[in-house]
Amino acid sequence: MLLENLPVAYAYHQIVLDEQKKPVDYIFLNVNPAFEKMTGLKKKNIIGKKVTEIMPGFEYSSFNLLDAYGSVALNGGTKKFEHYFASLGRYFEIFVYGKKKKHFSVIFHDITDKKEKEERSKELNSLYNFSLLLNKEKNDLEKIIEETIKFLPSSFRYPENACACIALKDRQYKTKKCQPTFCSISFPLELHDKQIGMIKVCYLKQPPFQEKDYFLNEEKLVLKALARHINHISNEIKLKKRYRKVKKTFL
Template identity: 30%
Template structure:
């Protein structure tokens, strides 16, 4: 930059078209200067030149560093977000605002960045659990990092989240989707619990000689284990090759009378199909109106989920156990192995109890 450029700058300053302080790069010396031009008297002016090369190098280095951090932030494999805690007039945390999120976070939500930034959690996800708000607020208030594993009902996912406080009133977190791991752990725990429960029910059932009490015990224990409210057991009569009423739980008198009066033929409806095929049946919802239902009295029961399993003694079907729910209760396909195992455990106990009753029936 030469004198002509400084004079030109001075003219621009006088005309109000430029600031009195400008930065120039000197290519020959590869240096930067800050040039300040001040009018003095008449048409004279004073020029002050400061070497700002070190500052410019530092600024460029900072920009490059910020660029690398931004690139890392945008392309990191885990979801990252910074939240501003929102409190009510009493200082209680009631929500949080998304002030910074990376692309992975937006992708996990299936949303664009612009649709997230500036919005609050309850605006975007009205069913957000209070736990998220409370933990974020605690980290923002105490400044102490925390790690949590929580379920998001809105997203139907489990997240392991590492939280820290970047500045007062804010909480930042790295969110890792651990749904598969948590579900696997839950299945393992459930499987262990089911094995214990199956063994317990089988042992106790084998000690009960009275058939009626045995059938009710099996129904009560099984429905309780799977959080159901309705159950029924039909027993196979080898002579007529039909299924007769054995026991019930949570059903209307009309329903019970209908099935006590008329046995179920092999292959009839859901129960008859289970007995004939020796295969369980699962209906997730509205089982009262399943097209395979053979008798209209079932429609009036308002039943929801259905799991029906054969009761085995060896390879022979000695009966069928049906476990059901009423809305909003719902069984899952994961409940089937447990119910099937109870059917296997109960078979020999039922055979033994029926043998005990034979002399009484003959008297």
């Protein structure tokens, strides 16, 4: 009765094993009203059903919730972790515990607001660091790019898995182990409307969430802003060099 009235989402499940005793699915046995409100799934429509019936493709999620849930259901104990549900567009802190063999309970705490604030802070720090860099290295484009590469991965959701690369004309600047992957985002670097390079961020491994777009709109805006600033600086430095050359010629 207490669980029914919890202000956070609660669900109780039974794990489903294959012939090798490996977790392959789970069945909904009970959920509270907060779970219904959070997911939009009605209790009467899901009780007794497998998660793969309710959410097709769940078993192919890049972060295997079945492993985490199965471990608790079979061995007992507890687990706590954060997960992003693309279908809901929300971040959750998940607490899993098991008291009965092959069964487990899950409590979901919505931490979306907290995570979004953290992301905004990362993005603002990125632009702030870049502005400091511009003041320090006004006329050294190479130094600006080298330093930008260093802090750029920290602006993204999974910095430990991110790498950055800036290609400019015949030069390429990149973080260690950086290589092209299927999971990347990029913007062109231009001079007088002609592309002269590119700024790119890649995830070296598939991020621990599954969705159509691996990058937040805010992350795209930050990368686009950096590309625009580098374009402007590149053009400004070139004009200064041209001015000095012309000035030297006529003096």
